[in-house]
Amino acid sequence: MRFILQFQKVSQGFHNKGFFTGRMTRLPLLGLAIALLCTACGNDTSTPTTPTPPPAGPGTETMNAVMAPGGTAVRTFTASAAGTVTVALNGTSPTTVVGLGIGIPGGAFGGCDMTATVNTSGGPGAPQITAPVGAGDFCAGTFDLGTVASGGVVVSVTIVHP
């Protein structure tokens, strides 16, 4: 309502000063207002961002890492469905017996709460761990049993998951 009154007042002002006269002169102004309105509002394209789900299995994860004395070398992975996971310690260099395990990500040793573990130096007999899992996030890797020398040990782990 205020805009209409203001518009009328403006129009009267033009009439009084003799600048514009008649309805024809008001129409371009109204057209200008509408044009501005359309121009200003015609470009509001807000595209909703769709959350991207994290990538999930099935797959094979390979980890090659240097594990320090007292340390861990752990990798997390996601099983997309229930199935069987295998964890293989392919080898260690220099050859060293270490702990190999599978579990769920948590606050324990190396960020992985171990479910099943074996002591192995890798190589023949791999995969050393086979475990049934439900769908979800898991972790697997190695940890020092007190056998790793000061220079560390290179570990190579392969995880196959659904």
Place this chain on the structure above:
Amino acid sequence: MRHAFLRPIVFALALAMTACGNDTSTTPTTTTGPTSEIFEGQLQGPGGSQFFSFTVSSAGNASITLASVTTAATPGTSINVPLGLGLGQPLGTDCNLTQQTTTGPGLAPQLTTATNLSPAIYCVKVFDVGNLTVPVNFAVRITHT
């Protein structure tokens, strides 16, 4: 004179700005799926127990996995000691169990609700069933709606 000519233009601009002041942004729709929570703790020895409360926000199934049992003496090394694992609702200072099982650690759920849980507060309890001789650390994964 010049002032009078500018007024309608100012008015038009004001109208255009007013019209555009009410753009409502679209919030992305997110689909809420099951939530996973980790319950970690320690049983001090024979007869020990601990429970953890969680909130079910919409009706659905819950699954519980006793995923890890280790000792402080050999950190990282799992031990296959069967423990009691139960689901219920908090009652006073305890967890009143409606379902329970005895199981060793595993990576597939050992306890799944038979029917949908209604939105409410529930609890998971881990307890010794007579096998413990030393303190153990445990980790339980709870997946619920």
